[in-house]
Amino acid sequence: MPEQRVVLRNCGVINPGSIATYLAVDGFKALNKARGMTPEQVIQEVKDSGLRGRGGAGFPCGLKWELARNAPGDTKYVICNADEGEVGTFKDRYILANDPFMLIEGMAIAGYAIGADMGYIYLRAEYQYLNGSLVKAIDQVREQGLLVDFDITIRQGAGAYVCGEESALMDSIEGKRGEVRYRPPFPPTKGLWDQPTVINNVETLMNIPQIMLNGADWFNGMGTERSKGTKVFSVSGDVSKPGVYEMVLGSPLRELVEGLAGAERVKAIQIGGATGRIVPYDMMDTPLSFEDILGAGAITVFDESRDMVDIVHKTLQFLAEESCGKCTPCREGTEVMAGILERFARGEGDERDIKDMERLSQAMMLSALCGLGQAAPNPVLDSLQHFRGDYESRMQEKRGSVAR
Amino acid sequence: MNDHLQVSSSQYEDKGNLLLRLEEAQHRLGYLSEQAMSELAESLGISVSEVYGVATFYSFLSTRPQGKYVIRVCKGLPCCLKDSDIVISSIEAAIGIRPGDTTPDGKFSLELTNCIGACDSAPAMLVNSELHVGLTSRRISQILKTYE
Ligand SMILES: Cc1cc2nc3c(=O)[nH]c(=O)nc-3n(C[C@H](O)[C@H](O)[C@H](O)COP(=O)(O)O)c2cc1C
Ligand code: SF4
Ligand code: FES
Numbered sequence: 001m002p003e004q005r006v007v008l009r010n011c012g013v014i015n016p017g018s019i020a021t022y023l024a025v026d027g028f029k030a031l032n033k034a035r036g037m038t039p040e041q042v043i044q045e046v047k048d049s050g051l052r053g054r055g056g057a058g059f060p061c062g063l064k065w066e067l068a069r070n071a072p073g074d075t076k077y078v079i080c081n082a083d084e085g086e087v088g089t090f091k092d093r094y095i096l097a098n099d100p101f102m103l104i105e106g107m108a109i110a111g112y113a114i115g116a117d118m119g120y121i122y123l124r125a126e127y128q129y130l131n132g133s134l135v136k137a138i139d140q141v142r143e144q145g146l147l148v149d150f151d152i153t154i155r156q157g158a159g160a161y162v163c164g165e166e167s168a169l170m171d172s173i174e175g176k177r178g179e180v181r182y183r184p185p186f187p188p189t190k191g192l193w194d195q196p197t198v199i200n201n202v203e204t205l206m207n208i209p210q211i212m213l214n215g216a217d218w219f220n221g222m223g224t225e226r227s228k229g230t231k232v233f234s235v236s237g238d239v240s241k242p243g244v245y246e247m248v249l250g251s252p253l254r255e256l257v258e259g260l261a262g263a264e265r266v267k268a269i270q271i272g273g274a275t276g277r278i279v280p281y282d283m284m285d286t287p288l289s290f291e292d293i294l295g296a297g298a299i300t301v302f303d304e305s306r307d308m309v310d311i312v313h314k315t316l317q318f319l320a321e322e323s324c325g326k327c328t329p330c331r332e333g334t335e336v337m338a339g340i341l342e343r344f345a346r347g348e349g350d351e352r353d354i355k356d357m358e359r360l361s362q363a364m365m366l367s368a369l370c371g372l373g374q375a376a377p378n379p380v381l382d383s384l385q386h387f388r389g390d391y392e393s394r395m396q397e398k399r400g401s402v403a404r
Numbered sequence: 405m406n407d408h409l410q411v412s413s414s415q416y417e418d419k420g421n422l423l424l425r426l427e428e429a430q431h432r433l434g435y436l437s438e439q440a441m442s443e444l445a446e447s448l449g450i451s452v453s454e455v456y457g458v459a460t461f462y463s464f465l466s467t468r469p470q471g472k473y474v475i476r477v478c479k480g481l482p483c484c485l486k487d488s489d490i491v492i493s494s495i496e497a498a499i500g501i502r503p504g505d506t507t508p509d510g511k512f513s514l515e516l517t518n519c520i521g522a523c524d525s526a527p528a529m530l531v532n533s534e535l536h537v538g539l540t541s542r543r544i545s546q547i548l549k550t551y552e
């Protein structure tokens with residue numbers, strides 16, 4: 001299966017600074033078509049397409065919209081999650097830089113469908129250099145009279161990984177510390193300023209205009225049973241051609257990593273960033289889908305020269321730093337694990353440490369409040385399962401390299 | 405002028421929004437002084453500790469004076485795989501400070517940061533809001549020269 005460009009179809013084709021070039025490739029036809037339908041019909045089309053969220057959790061998009069549409073509220077909101085904080089992900093940056101118009105069109109369709117009058121793009125602090133061109137793109141769409149009863153504002157984040165989590169993100173837009181909220185209620189019923197809110201990833205919203213134009217049947221003709229359409233992957237690490245690649249869901253990992261990105265002598269791949277899964281080379285034929293492994297599509301490749309203890313140590317250091325500290329199992333658990341891995345990296349770890357990490361993992365997966373703490377044990381458990389040898393050689397040698 | 409938190413002016417319409425006001429103060433003053441925070445607390449009718457709580461939560465807000473240019477070198481895993489540690493050492497050598505510090509002339513601050521979303525051309529760094537990628541020791545000195 002080669003590359004298939006649906007989400008990225010205009011990237012490198014249009015001039016992101018000129019709406020005329022977007023209008024020339026059927027731009028805003030989908031929005032016009034949607035406005036000719038009832039909001040319910042639009043939502044039904046998205047439901048029928050089988051589109052699931054591309055921000056990591058894979059929640060059905062149409063269902064989320066329907067919940068927000070049906071929820072009582074004076075004002076409703078659409079939020080585009082452009083926080084992209086997961087380690088190894090950069091596809092949203094690529095999209096925002098190359099095709100802001102299709103995103104805006106997707107947001108406008110979402111706004112029409114749920115009956116929102118306001119949309120926010122929450123742009124991570126690290127992407128501030130994209131703020132100006134996004135503002136210009138929104139201005140051009142507004143000048144064309146294409147934002148009817150719906151406006152879009154950019155909110156600039158201020159640097160916090162956890163603000164990518166939807167409830168923390170909404171707190172941040174409200175001007176507070178970005179802390180994860182207890183749920184229910186969920187955003188579609190009680191979100192931003194307690195109003196019904198749809199929050200979608202950049203890539204999710206990019207699919208909407210194409211679904212409206214070509215129909216649900218076209219869309220769900222691509223992919224697997226429970227993973228429809230394409231996915232945009234961010235490939236980095238030990239590959240000769242790092243970058244952004246879009247493939248039909250269900251494509252084998254090998255095609256992406258070896259075929260497109262040109263990896264050789266692969267030892268392991270981290271799929272989905274710090275909270276994702278680590279798979280060994282012999283799982284290279286795993287399909288990339290929600291049924292198997294996907295996340296937000298970060299693919300970090302490690303060749304045979306890499307030691308997995310160092311990789312997992314760095315990963316847990318990151319999670320310990322970015323844990324928001326609201327719940328104890330995650331706040332303490334990530335610290336303790338990072339500490340143990342540090343000892344392994346110095347060659348001072350032992351069997352008892354491994355037992356401790358396994359026990360902690362169980363507790364965190366069961367009791368952490370949000371996805372960060374629940375998934376933080378993934379890299380530890382996966383590496384213990386597939387790369388036990390790397391831990392054992394650290395224990396035998398009683399020496400190791402501490403990477404900074 | 406410290407421009408790394410510059411945002412479009414229309415966003416300040418939301419007068420009661422603490423984070424927006426902090427971002428604006430950071431932009432104006434280069435950092436969040438105690439005076440700025442207590443004035444903000446007063447004008448919003450909230451406690452200073454609440455203001456401080458938000459100010460310290462976000463890594464792009466600073467309660468200490470910062471250099472004119474804030475260098476944020478990525479220490480994320482994909483950048484590490486591309487020898488970001490060598491880049492960090494060359495910056496330390498070039499400007500004579502360690503991460504967390506500001507040069508005595510107030511020109512540069514150096515920080516290490518998590519993934520900045522440019523792993524496809526790692527190693528990467530931000531100087532204020534400008535992105536620099538594909539860093540090497542040789543390029544570091546050229547890039548730093550462009551900041552006066
Ligand atoms: C710690 C944490 C960080 C997250 N970061 C992001 C992010 O940067 N971007 C994103 O789209 N979703 C992120 N998510 C997922 C969001 O909570 C949410 O599921 C998503 O924005 C919903 O949009 P979607 O259904 O279109 O995927 C994160 C979740 C967690 C638990
Ligand atoms: S799991 Fe971690 S990041 Fe999530 S709420 Fe708890 S402490 Fe915060
Ligand atoms: S790890 Fe450095 S940019 Fe992603």
